[in-house]
Amino acid sequence: xxxxxxxxxxxxxxxxxxxxxxxxxxxxxxxxxxxxxxxxxxxxxxxxxxxxxxxxxxxxxxxxxxxxxxxxxxxxxxxxxxxxxxxxxxxxxxxxxxxxxxxxxxxxxxxxxxxxxxxxx
Numbered sequence: 001x002x003x004x005x006x007x008x009x010x011x012x013x014x015x016x017x018x019x020x021x022x023x024x025x026x027x028x029x030x031x032x033x034x035x036x037x038x039x040x041x042x043x044x045x046x047x048x049x050x051x052x053x054x055x056x057x058x059x060x061x062x063x064x065x066x067x068x069x070x071x072x073x074x075x076x077x078x079x080x081x082x083x084x085x086x087x088x089x090x091x092x093x094x095x096x097x098x099x100x101x102x103x104x105x106x107x108x109x110x111x112x113x114x115x116x117x118x119x120x121x
Contacts, residue, residue, distance in 0.1 A: 022049045023057070023105050023112025030091070035099070035118040039090035042076070046084050046105045046112065053084025057107040061088040064100050093120045 029043045042061060046054040057080075063072040076088040086105075093099050101116045 022110050023047065023054055023107075024049075024051075025103055025105055025112050025114040028103065028114060028116050030116075030118070035093055035120050037093065037096060037120055039074075039092050042088040042091045042101070042103075043081075044086055044088075044103060044114075046086060048110070054105065054107055055080070055082075055084060057086070057105040059086045059088070059103065059105045061091060062102045062104075063091055063093060064102070065093075065095060065097060066100055067097055068095065093118065096120050 024047045025044050031041045046057050048054055059078045061076045072092045073094045074090055074092040076091045078086055078088045080086055097120060099118045099120055103114045105112050
C-alpha cells in the first residue's frame with residue numbers, strides 16, 4: 001500500500017478523543033473515512049503548546065480492539081512529512097466493531113497522547 005501525501009483541505013473530524021501533555025496531535029485524519037475493514041492511512045499534525053510544528057518527534061500508533069483483547073495484525077510505519085506533519089501507514093483494522101487508536105508523540109522530554117475511537121462496519 002502506498003501512502004499518499006496528506007491533503008490540508010481534508011475534513012479533520014476523526015471521532016472522540018482525549019488529549020494529554022504539552023503536544024497537540026490534531027487533526028487526525030483517517031483514509032478511508034469512515035473507517036472500514038482493512039488498511040488505512042492516518043495523517044496528523046504535532047504542535048507544541050505555542051502551536052508551533054514539532055519536527056523530529058517519535059510518533060507511534062497503536063490500534064486496539066478492546067472488546068476482543070487484541071491489536072492490529074500489522075505494525076504501522078510512521079513517516080515525518082515536514083512542518084510537524086506525520087503519516088502512519090498501514091493502520092489495519094481487521095475486524096468489525098469498536099477500535100481505539102492511541103497515538104503518541106515525544107521529543108526532548110515533552111510528549112502528547114491522543115486517543116481516537118472508530119466503529120468499523
